[in-house]
Amino acid sequence: MIRYMIKRLLAMIPVLIGITFLVFMIMQLAPGDPARLILGENASPEEVKELREQMGLEDPVLVQYFRYMVNLCKGDMGKSYITNRLVASEVAARFPYTLKLALVSAAVSILIAIPLGIIAAVKQNTIFDNTCMVLSLVGISMPAFWMALMLVLVFSLRLGWLPVQGANMGWRSYVLPSIAIGFMNMAAIARTTRSSMLETIRQDYVRTAKSKGISNASAILGHAFPNALIPTVTVVGVQLGGLIGGAVLTETVFAWPGLGRLIVQSVNARDVPMILGCMVVMSVSFSVINLVVDLLYGLLDPRVKSMYA
Amino acid sequence: MMKHLFRRRAEPEEGSMSLLQESWMRLLSNKGAVAGMVFLTILVLTAICADLIYDYETEVIMQDIPSRLQPPSLKGHLLGTDEYGRDLLARLVHGSRMSLVVSFSSVVLALAVGGTLGAMAGYFGGVIDNIIMRLTDVLLAIPMTLFAIVIVAALGANTTNLTLALGASSIPIFARVVRASVLTVRQAEYVEAARSIGAKHGTVILRHILPNCIGPIIVQFTLRIAQAIYNTAALSFLGMGVQPPAPEWGGLLASGRTYIRDYSYLSIIPGLAIMSTILALNLLGDGLRDALDPRLK
Numbered sequence: 001m002i003r004y005m006i007k008r009l010l011a012m013i014p015v016l017i018g019i020t021f022l023v024f025m026i027m028q029l030a031p032g033d034p035a036r037l038i039l040g041e042n043a044s045p046e047e048v049k050e051l052r053e054q055m056g057l058e059d060p061v062l063v064q065y066f067r068y069m070v071n072l073c074k075g076d077m078g079k080s081y082i083t084n085r086l087v088a089s090e091v092a093a094r095f096p097y098t099l100k101l102a103l104v105s106a107a108v109s110i111l112i113a114i115p116l117g118i119i120a121a122v123k124q125n126t127i128f129d130n131t132c133m134v135l136s137l138v139g140i141s142m143p144a145f146w147m148a149l150m151l152v153l154v155f156s157l158r159l160g161w162l163p164v165q166g167a168n169m170g171w172r173s174y175v176l177p178s179i180a181i182g183f184m185n186m187a188a189i190a191r192t193t194r195s196s197m198l199e200t201i202r203q204d205y206v207r208t209a210k211s212k213g214i215s216n217a218s219a220i221l222g223h224a225f226p227n228a229l230i231p232t233v234t235v236v237g238v239q240l241g242g243l244i245g246g247a248v249l250t251e252t253v254f255a256w257p258g259l260g261r262l263i264v265q266s267v268n269a270r271d272v273p274m275i276l277g278c279m280v281v282m283s284v285s286f287s288v289i290n291l292v293v294d295l296l297y298g299l300l301d302p303r304v305k306s307m308y309a
Numbered sequence: 310m311m312k313h314l315f316r317r318r319a320e321p322e323e324g325s326m327s328l329l330q331e332s333w334m335r336l337l338s339n340k341g342a343v344a345g346m347v348f349l350t351i352l353v354l355t356a357i358c359a360d361l362i363y364d365y366e367t368e369v370i371m372q373d374i375p376s377r378l379q380p381p382s383l384k385g386h387l388l389g390t391d392e393y394g395r396d397l398l399a400r401l402v403h404g405s406r407m408s409l410v411v412s413f414s415s416v417v418l419a420l421a422v423g424g425t426l427g428a429m430a431g432y433f434g435g436v437i438d439n440i441i442m443r444l445t446d447v448l449l450a451i452p453m454t455l456f457a458i459v460i461v462a463a464l465g466a467n468t469t470n471l472t473l474a475l476g477a478s479s480i481p482i483f484a485r486v487v488r489a490s491v492l493t494v495r496q497a498e499y500v501e502a503a504r505s506i507g508a509k510h511g512t513v514i515l516r517h518i519l520p521n522c523i524g525p526i527i528v529q530f531t532l533r534i535a536q537a538i539y540n541t542a543a544l545s546f547l548g549m550g551v552q553p554p555a556p557e558w559g560g561l562l563a564s565g566r567t568y569i570r571d572y573s574y575l576s577i578i579p580g581l582a583i584m585s586t587i588l589a590l591n592l593l594g595d596g597l598r599d600a601l602d603p604r605l606k
């Protein structure tokens with residue numbers, strides 16, 4: 001298992017180099033001169049040229065990329081073209097907000113969706129099951145940013161129960177953003193748990209367990225559920241990864257001070273170092289989530305574990 | 310024996326159906342998929358006939374300030390008017406064209422590029438497969454919406470770049486799906502037979518392999534359009550997609566957001582349009598998956 005973990009961690013390195021290379025090259029296509037952006041429209045061509053040389057922008061693109069990577073390995077992501085602040089410290093200040101929101105919404109969606117999926121499977125073809133499945137189908141089709149607006153409309157503007165935006169009102173600030181992000185995930189997790197439970201509760205070992213006299217609840221939770229978890233974990237992993245990308249929209253609606261909003265602001269301001277910094281951190285988080293999900297398979301399924309050995 | 314074989318082929322049993330017919334019948338027996346198909350047919354027809362229903366210049370773009378922010382009513386504007394007095398229904402109808410064209414084109418682009426790469430990876434294997442798959446690993450490690458945002462940031466916000474960005478972000482998914490499908494039929498006897506009579510690689514892939522693994526590709530195509538509708542709306546909502554005054558559902562939602570407190574219909578109605586379309590595509594995609602799944606045959 002440890003060998004597999006090390007192998008997977010090492011395999012992440014070329015992927016990360018690929019991501020940074022791709023994003024770096026795409027951002028080279030961005031119109032406008034960073035030196036002109038920093039100095040303003042009134043700067044003379046000589047001043048612009050001098051700053052371009054200072055910033056290394058006169059070097060070939062590959063040299064610039066190599067320099068960026070060397071600095072990145074030292075934790076230096078450069079300075080913002082707009083605020084002149086260090087990208088690394090700005091990203092470090094914003095990342096905890098995105099991470100906390102992602103974790104809260106993941107916890108909410110998992111805690112609600114898995115029991116719903118199990119009950120829907122056990123009570124297959126009843127009103128409960130049908131209602132859950134219709135709701136989950138609507139849930140996966142509902143854009144998170146629209147859901148966010150509707151939540152704000154009802155719970156903040158009409159009822160006045162929760163804050164419209166920001167992260168400075170403690171747990172109350174987390175309620176609407178986490179529901180907005182979590183609802184779509186909840187729907188996907190509930191659907192997968194239901195279909196995977198439907199398969200496992202019909203297996204011989206569950207029938208055997210029941211025939212030995214254990215209660216229905218123990219047969220479902222003790223025997224069927226652990227074996228139905230693998231597809232659920234896959235979907236949870238995919239959804240968690242989606243939380244990172246989806247945060248861009250929800251954070252914009254709720255003016256949440258996280259990385260998603262920072263990247264939108266940076267794109268609008270054409271702040272290339274900030275965009276690169278955000279992309280690197282978000283893509284690394286995405287890759288780490290995928291790695292954790294793969295490792296969880298090993299813990300849940302001994303057959304997968306034996307493949308690692 | 311030979312005679313017998315030929316006779317059996319020439320005279321199929323009565324009532325037997327081709328695989329396509331069987332799948333079609335299975336699709337028609339799925340109520341959700343039929344509902345999705347009906348909705349999408351109406352939507353596509355509306356988008357095609359948008360110019361016949363509402364004139365673009367006078368009813369969709371032209372401002373009419375005295376009629377601004379009128380709520381929905383049966384007598385005046387059915388879905389109300391926006392902050393510039395333009396009819397919301399007219400903008401939704403023309404917006405459907407924009408959303409569908411951008412989404413459809415981006416998925417076709419992704420299928421063309423991703424499908425070619427996937428087919429090459431699956432068919433040739435070895436080094437080519439390795440290079441293409443490592444490239445898709447990199448692309449898949451970037452959240453799709455973020456990747457599209459970066460491309461739009463670099464190229465500028467307009468409809469063409471939005472289509473390119475959305476298409477590029479879906480390429481790895483099609484590459485994976487097509488590769489997996491090609492791998493399942495690559496070793497089939499009919500492929501070997503085609504190769505042994507000297508067919509070129511392109512012919513083998515296009516005429517013998519792809520037609521036999523089209524099921525998963527169709528399903529993925531439908532589901533990716535749903536995702537593209539979402540992303541088109543999302544990027545326009547962030548101001549990085551279709552630029553005003555051109556109507557697009559995400560853009561309508563973004564401009565309605567400013568007035569959400571007093572004129573909530575401006576936010577509710579475009580959102581419902583996006584959601585219903587995605588729902589219809591998901592229903593159709595699920596139905597197609599069930600209809601084309603060989604395990605159910």
